[in-house]
Amino acid sequence: MTDLTRLTLAEARDGLTKKQFTSTELTLAFLTAIEKGNATLNAYVLPVPEHALAQAKTSDSRLAKGDARPLEGLPLGIKDLFATKGIRTTACSTILDDFKPTYESTVTQNLWDAGAVMLGKLNCDEFAMGSSNETSAFGPVVNPWRRNGKDGKPSTDRLVPGGSSGGSSAAVSANLCLAATATDTGGSIRQPAALTGTVGIKPTYGRCSRWGTVAFASSLDQAGPIAKTVRDSAIMLRHMSSHDLKDSTSVDTPVPDYEAELGRGIKGLRVGVPREYRVEGMSAEIDALWQKGIAWLKAAGATIHDISLPHTKYALPAYYIVAPAECSSNLARYDGVRYGLRVPGKDLTETYENTRAAGFGKEVKRRILIGTYVLSAGYYDAYYIKAQKVRTLIKRDFDEAWEKVDVVLTPTTPSPAFAAGEKSGDPLAMYLEDIFTVTVNMAGLPGISVPAGLSSQGTPLGLQLIGKPFDEGTLLRASQAIEDAAGRFPVPTRWWES
Amino acid sequence: MQTSGSTKGKSKPSNLIPGATGDWEVVIGMEVHAQVASHAKLFSGASTEFGGSPNSHVSLVDAAMPGMLPVINEECVAQAVRTGLGLNAAINLTSVFDRKNYFYPDLPQGYQISQYKQPIVGEGVVEIDVDGELMKVGIERLHLEQDAGKSIHDQHPDYTYVDLNRSGVALMEIVSKPDLRSSKQAQAYVSKLRSILRYLGTCDGDMEKGNLRADVNVSVRKPGEPLGTRCEIKNVNSIRFIGQAVEVEARRQIDIIEEGGKIDQETRLFDSAKGETRSMRSKEEAHDYRYFPDPDLLPLEMTQGYVDGLKKALPELPDEKRTRFVKQYGLSAYDADVLVAERENAEFFETVAKGRDGKTAANWVINDLFGRLNKEGKEIAASPVSAAQLGAILDLIANNTISGKIAKDLFEIVWSEGGDPADIVDKRGMKQVTDTGAIEKVVDEIIAANPKQVEQIKANPKTMGWFVGQVMKLSGGKANPAAVNDVLRRKLGI
Numbered sequence: 001m002t003d004l005t006r007l008t009l010a011e012a013r014d015g016l017t018k019k020q021f022t023s024t025e026l027t028l029a030f031l032t033a034i035e036k037g038n039a040t041l042n043a044y045v046l047p048v049p050e051h052a053l054a055q056a057k058t059s060d061s062r063l064a065k066g067d068a069r070p071l072e073g074l075p076l077g078i079k080d081l082f083a084t085k086g087i088r089t090t091a092c093s094t095i096l097d098d099f100k101p102t103y104e105s106t107v108t109q110n111l112w113d114a115g116a117v118m119l120g121k122l123n124c125d126e127f128a129m130g131s132s133n134e135t136s137a138f139g140p141v142v143n144p145w146r147r148n149g150k151d152g153k154p155s156t157d158r159l160v161p162g163g164s165s166g167g168s169s170a171a172v173s174a175n176l177c178l179a180a181t182a183t184d185t186g187g188s189i190r191q192p193a194a195l196t197g198t199v200g201i202k203p204t205y206g207r208c209s210r211w212g213t214v215a216f217a218s219s220l221d222q223a224g225p226i227a228k229t230v231r232d233s234a235i236m237l238r239h240m241s242s243h244d245l246k247d248s249t250s251v252d253t254p255v256p257d258y259e260a261e262l263g264r265g266i267k268g269l270r271v272g273v274p275r276e277y278r279v280e281g282m283s284a285e286i287d288a289l290w291q292k293g294i295a296w297l298k299a300a301g302a303t304i305h306d307i308s309l310p311h312t313k314y315a316l317p318a319y320y321i322v323a324p325a326e327c328s329s330n331l332a333r334y335d336g337v338r339y340g341l342r343v344p345g346k347d348l349t350e351t352y353e354n355t356r357a358a359g360f361g362k363e364v365k366r367r368i369l370i371g372t373y374v375l376s377a378g379y380y381d382a383y384y385i386k387a388q389k390v391r392t393l394i395k396r397d398f399d400e401a402w403e404k405v406d407v408v409l410t411p412t413t414p415s416p417a418f419a420a421g422e423k424s425g426d427p428l429a430m431y432l433e434d435i436f437t438v439t440v441n442m443a444g445l446p447g448i449s450v451p452a453g454l455s456s457q458g459t460p461l462g463l464q465l466i467g468k469p470f471d472e473g474t475l476l477r478a479s480q481a482i483e484d485a486a487g488r489f490p491v492p493t494r495w496w497e498s
Numbered sequence: 499m500q501t502s503g504s505t506k507g508k509s510k511p512s513n514l515i516p517g518a519t520g521d522w523e524v525v526i527g528m529e530v531h532a533q534v535a536s537h538a539k540l541f542s543g544a545s546t547e548f549g550g551s552p553n554s555h556v557s558l559v560d561a562a563m564p565g566m567l568p569v570i571n572e573e574c575v576a577q578a579v580r581t582g583l584g585l586n587a588a589i590n591l592t593s594v595f596d597r598k599n600y601f602y603p604d605l606p607q608g609y610q611i612s613q614y615k616q617p618i619v620g621e622g623v624v625e626i627d628v629d630g631e632l633m634k635v636g637i638e639r640l641h642l643e644q645d646a647g648k649s650i651h652d653q654h655p656d657y658t659y660v661d662l663n664r665s666g667v668a669l670m671e672i673v674s675k676p677d678l679r680s681s682k683q684a685q686a687y688v689s690k691l692r693s694i695l696r697y698l699g700t701c702d703g704d705m706e707k708g709n710l711r712a713d714v715n716v717s718v719r720k721p722g723e724p725l726g727t728r729c730e731i732k733n734v735n736s737i738r739f740i741g742q743a744v745e746v747e748a749r750r751q752i753d754i755i756e757e758g759g760k761i762d763q764e765t766r767l768f769d770s771a772k773g774e775t776r777s778m779r780s781k782e783e784a785h786d787y788r789y790f791p792d793p794d795l796l797p798l799e800m801t802q803g804y805v806d807g808l809k810k811a812l813p814e815l816p817d818e819k820r821t822r823f824v825k826q827y828g829l830s831a832y833d834a835d836v837l838v839a840e841r842e843n844a845e846f847f848e849t850v851a852k853g854r855d856g857k858t859a860a861n862w863v864i865n866d867l868f869g870r871l872n873k874e875g876k877e878i879a880a881s882p883v884s885a886a887q888l889g890a891i892l893d894l895i896a897n898n899t900i901s902g903k904i905a906k907d908l909f910e911i912v913w914s915e916g917g918d919p920a921d922i923v924d925k926r927g928m929k930q931v932t933d934t935g936a937i938e939k940v941v942d943e944i945i946a947a948n949p950k951q952v953e954q955i956k957a958n959p960k961t962m963g964w965f966v967g968q969v970m971k972l973s974g975g976k977a978n979p980a981a982v983n984d985v986l987r988r989k990l991g992i
Binding site for chain 1 (some may be wrong): 528558561562563564565566567568569590597599601603606607609658660786788789790793794795914
C-alpha cells in the first residue's frame with residue numbers, strides 16, 4: 001500500500017471520494033507517523049488519537065452514504081493558539097497551564113463543519129511570539145530539513161522550522177498531517193513555510209475570524225493555512241474563512257472558491273518588484289531566487305514592473321511598537337485569577353508578580369515590557385502614535401502600487417533556515433527575520449510564501465507574493481505559476497523516525 | 499474632569515461660605531456614572547439583571563477567556579445617543595473605544611473598554627431650578643464604558659471573592675463643566691439629570707443599587723480668583739450625601755487654606771457615618787492607564803439619519819412638559835415642577851386632569867395624593883388610589899354630588915378600602931342634599947326648637963353661621979351649603 005501521508009490534501013480528498021482508502025486508514029497512517037516522529041521533531045504538543053479516530057469514523061460513515069462534506073475525513077494539525085473545546089489549549093505558554101476551553105474557535109469550527117479530522121495541537125512560539133519556535137514552553141520544534149554536511153552527508157545540526165507556526169510548518173513538511181492551521185502577526189505563517197518548503201498564506205485582515213484564537217496583537221493577527229501545495233492552501237483557506245458576527249473586525253465579503261480560480265493562468269498579470277526590498281546584506285542566493293521568480297512569472301505571461309514602496313524601511317521598527325503595545329494589553333488577562341497558572345504570594349500584587357513571572361517566558365516578558373513602555377504617559381505620542389502614522393504611510397504605499405500592479409513579488413525571508421540557538425540570544429537578529437513579511441500585516445494585506453528553490457546548504461527558500469485586499473484568488477493563481485515552474489520540495493528522508 | 503481656568507458662573511452672596519479670612523466660593527464639577535438600561539451588557543450577550551446569584555450573568559467575554567472578542571451592543575449605543583439628545587448635546591457620529599489598562603481581580607480583561615479622546619457625545623446643557631432660580635449647567639461630554647465586577651472581602655478571612663455579574667455592564671459617564679457653586683446646585687443638578695435619564699428610559703436612576711453614582715470634584719476659591727486645586731470625591735451614591743460631601747469637603751479645604759496649608763490634588767472617599775471625606779490616593783499614586791484605541795473594535799460610526807430617527811422618537815422631557823403644563827392647565831411653575839419631576843407622576847396627573855379642571859386636579863394630586871404617599875413612603879406606582887378613582891372623585895365634586903369636605907372623606911375610604919367612588923357615595927348616602935323641601939324641613943325644626951337664637955339673629959344677622967352649622971350637623975354634612983343659605987334667609991326673613 002502506498003504511504004498515505006505523502007498525499008496532498010487534494011489527492012487524499014479524491015482518494016476518499018473514490019473509496020481508495022478510508023478516513024480511518026488515512027488517520028491511522030498519520031497517527032503512526034506522529035508516534036514515530038514527534039519525539040524528535042516535537043511538532044505536536046498534544047496528539048489526540050482517540051478524538052481523531054472518532055471523527056474519522058463519522059467521516060467514513062458519511063463518505064459511505066455519499067454524504068461527504070468538502071473536507072470530509074481529511075486529517076489536520078491545529079496550532080495550539082486555536083481554542084479547541086474540551087481539548088487543552090495553551091498558546092504554548094506555562095501561564096495557561098492545562099486550560100481546557102469550553103468553546104471552539106470559529107476557524108476550527110468551520111473546519112470541523114466541513115468534515116475535517118483533528119490529529120492534535122501543534123507547537124508554536126509562546127503566544128506566537130518568535131521566529132524560530134524556540135520560545136515555546138514545550139520546547140523547540142525541529143525542522144525536518146537538514147543542511148548538507150561537508151562530507152556529502154546531511155549535517156546533524158538541528159535547524160529551526162521558523163516561527164511562530166513552527167509546529168505547523170514542520171508537521172506539514174514531515175507529513176505528520178495533510179495541512180495545518182497557523183496564524184500570522186508579522187510573518188508567522190509565511191516565514192516558517194519558507195523555511196520548510198511548504199506553502200503558507202496569510203489572508204487579508206478580517207478574512208478569517210479571530211474569535212477563539214488566543215490574541216497576540218489584535219490589529220495584526222490573522223489565521224491562515226500551511227499546506228503542501230498551492231492547491232491545498234486554496235482548499236484550506238476557503239474552509240477557514242468566514243464572516244463572523246462575534247469578531248467586529250471580521251469582514252462581510254463572500255468567500256470565493258479559490259481552488260476553482262487556480263486553473264485560470266496569469267496572462268497579463270502585472271507583477272510589481274519593489275526596489276526597497278533589496279535590503280543591505282541580502283545574500284546573493286536570495287537575490288538570484290528573486291530573479292528566478294521574476295523570470296517564471298514572465299514566462300507564464302505576466303508583465304514585470306519596478307515599483308517603489310518608500311516606507312518599507314520603517315515597517316519593522318513600527319511593527320515592534322504596535323505589536324508589543326497590543327500584546328502588553330492583550331496578555332493582561334493572564335493574571336492567575338480565573339484560569340491557568342496561579343502562584344500565590346503574600347498579597348494580591350505578589351500573586352500577580354509570582355504568577356506572571358513563572359507563567360511567561362523571556363520573549364513574552366520582553367514584549368510586554370516594550371509594549372507597556374511605549375504606551376506609558378509621555379511616550380505614547382512619540383512611539384505608538386508615530387508607529388500608527390507609519391502604518392498609514394505603508395498602506396498608502398501599497399494603495400499607490402495597486403494602481404500599477406496586481407501583485408508584488410519579494411523574497412519571504414532574508415536567509416534560509418538557521419540552526420537552533422543561532423539567533424535566540426540576539427532578539428534584534430531574530431526580529432530581522434520578519435523584515436520582508438511585517439509590512440503585509442501592517443497594511444492588512446494578503447501575503448503568501450511559495451517554495452521556490454533550495455539554498456546552497458540544501459534547505460528550502462521561499463518567494464512571497466503580496467496581493468490587494470481580499471484578492472487571495474489572484475495571489476493563489478500567481479503562486480500556482482511559481483509552483484508549476486519551481487516544482488515541489490518534499491523532505492528528502494524521514495531521518496527523524498525512530 | 500474639571501477644566502482649569504474656567505471662571506464661568508458667579509455665585510450669589512447666599513451661596514458663599516464664610517471663613518475666618520472672608521467669604522469663599524465653592525466650585526463643583528460632576529462625573530455621573532449611569533448604568534445604561536439594557537437587557538444585555540455593552541460588549542456581550544450576558545444579562546444585566548440585578549440580584550442574580552454571584553457569577554450567574556457572566557459570558558465568556560465578560561470573564562475574558564482567551565480569544566474572546568467584544569461586540570458592541572447596539573441598544574447601548576442608542577441609549578447613549580438618546581441621553582445625549584436629552585442633554586441637548588452634540589452627537590459625535592464617529593467615536594472610538596479605548597482600553598484603560600490596570601490590574602484588579604474584578605477587571606478580568608486587565609483593561610476597561612472606555613472612550614477617551616473621542617466620546618460618543620460632546621458638549622450639552624442641563625437647566626436646573628434652585629429655589630425658583632433657573633440656571634444652566636454645561637455638559638462637557640458623555641462616553642460609554644464597561645463596569646467592573648465586584649470584589650467581596652467579607653466572605654472569608656483569607657480570601658477575596660469576585661462576582662462578575664456587573665463586569666461589562668454598560669455605563670454612561672456624564673461629565674459636567676465646573677459650573678456648580680453650592681451643594682444645593684449640585685443636588686439639583688443630579689436630581690435633574692436623574693429625572694431626564696428616567697424620562698428617556700436610558701437609566702433607571704436607582705442610586706441604592708448603584709445604578710447612578712457620582713464622582714464630585716470640589717475646589718474652593720475667593721470669589722473672582724482663579725480655580726483652586728480640586729479633590730475628587732468618589733462614588734457618592736445618594737443626593738443627600740452629595741450635598742453633605744460638598745459641604746464637608748469645602749469646609750475642610752477652607753480650613754486648610756486658612757491655616758496656611760495647601761490642597762493636594764487627590765481622590766477622596768465620603769464617609770457618611772462620620773460625615774467626613776478621607777484620602778484614597780494622591781495624584782502621585784494615580785495610575786498610568788496607558789490608554790490606546792481598542793484594536794478589537796472598529797471606530798463606532800453612525801449616520802445622521804440614525805440619530806435623527808432616535809431624536810424623532812424621544813419622549814417629551816421634563817422641561818418641555820413643565821412649560822406645557824403651565825400653558826395647558828394654567829398651573830403655577832412650582833406645581834408644574836413638582837408634577838414633572840417623575841415621569842410617572844406627570845402621567846398620573848395628566849390622566850386625572852383629562853377632561854377636568856387642571857388646577858383642581860393638580861391640587862388634589864400634589865396635596866392629597868402625594869402628601870398621603872409621602873407619609874406612607876409609597877411610590878406612585880403603588881398608589882392605592884388610581885388616577886381613574888381620583889378623577890371620579892373630582893367628577894362628583896364638579897357635578898355637586900358631594901362637597902369638597904365629603905370628598906376628603908371619600909378619598910380616605912377609597913385609599914383604605916378601594917372601590918368605585920360613585921358607588922361608595924350612593925351606598926353610604928354621602929350625596930349632597932339639594933332638595934329644598936328636605937332642607938326646609940330641617941330648617942323649620944331648628945327654628946322651632948331655638949326661639950332664643952331666632953331672636954338674636956334679628957338683631958345681629960352675623961349669627962347666621964350658627965344656623966348653617968346646625969343644618970349641616972343634622973344633615974350629616976350632606977346639605978348643599980348654597981341651598982341651606984337660601985332657605986335660612988327666606989325663613990328667617992333676613
